[in-house]
Amino acid sequence: MSVAHNGGYKCLCPACGERMRIRNSEAQTPTYKTMYAQCLNMACGATYTGSLSWDFALSPSGLDSPRVVLPVAPSVQRMQALRDSRPKTDQLDMLDHMEPEAVNA
Numbered sequence: 001m002s003v004a005h006n007g008g009y010k011c012l013c014p015a016c017g018e019r020m021r022i023r024n025s026e027a028q029t030p031t032y033k034t035m036y037a038q039c040l041n042m043a044c045g046a047t048y049t050g051s052l053s054w055d056f057a058l059s060p061s062g063l064d065s066p067r068v069v070l071p072v073a074p075s076v077q078r079m080q081a082l083r084d085s086r087p088k089t090d091q092l093d094m095l096d097h098m099e100p101e102a103v104n105a
Contacts, residue, residue: 013039
């Protein structure tokens with residue numbers, strides 16, 4: 001698993017819970033990568049393979065022609081549907097400018 005660490009994430013060994021190092025990775029597609037990791041605990045030393053994938057877009061790319069266009073996340077679609085179904089008023093809604101995770105927290 002991984003945990004938040006100084007603005008990033010660190011991988012933890014499933015066997016002992018110590019930090020792991022990504023030794024190598026191979027991009028299979030623009031949205032899927034296979035990774036190989038090794039536990040930094042010398043007594044454990046376990047090695048693993050895993051993957052990283054990007055499944056949904058939370059906001060679209062600003063590029064004219066991005067390499068990949070992922071489907072919009074269901075949570076984003078749900079929030080947009082809620083916004084679209086509200087009665088139209090001149091009043092601003094402060095939640096319209098918040099990220100989906102902040103609204104659901």
